[in-house]
Amino acid sequence: MANIKSAKKRILVNRNKALRNQMLKSQLKTVIKKFNAAVEAGDKEAASELYRLAVKKVDQAVAHGILHKNNAAHKKSEFALKYNKM
Numbered sequence: 001m002a003n004i005k006s007a008k009k010r011i012l013v014n015r016n017k018a019l020r021n022q023m024l025k026s027q028l029k030t031v032i033k034k035f036n037a038a039v040e041a042g043d044k045e046a047a048s049e050l051y052r053l054a055v056k057k058v059d060q061a062v063a064h065g066i067l068h069k070n071n072a073a074h075k076k077s078e079f080a081l082k083y084n085k086m
Contacts, residue, residue, distance in 0.1 A: 020064075021066055024060070024061060024064060025061070027057060028057045028058065028061050028066075028067075031053050031057045032054055032057075032075075035047065035050040035051060035053075035082075038050050039082045039083065042086065044086055047086060048083075051079055051080075051083045054075075055076055055079060058072045058075050058076055059072065
């Protein structure tokens with residue numbers, strides 16, 4: 001355990017940031033799974049809405065530094081291909 005006051009604060013701040021990152025990653029994964037399920041089911045209307053939401057969540061993850069921009073571009077391209085093949 002840290003003895004210095006600033007080090008103690010960094011531990012708390014890092015814990016909060018880790019929780020926020022974990023929450024955002026979990027939301028992203030959930031939306032992606034729902035989108036993939038809608039595509040598999042052939043539900044064009046639900047897939048359309050979930051496509052928008054998935055792209056939005058990926059962009060938010062990039063803005064928060066959770067995903068690299070190239071990784072996000074790859075994911076969005078994958079979503080578009082799946083959606084257009086429906």
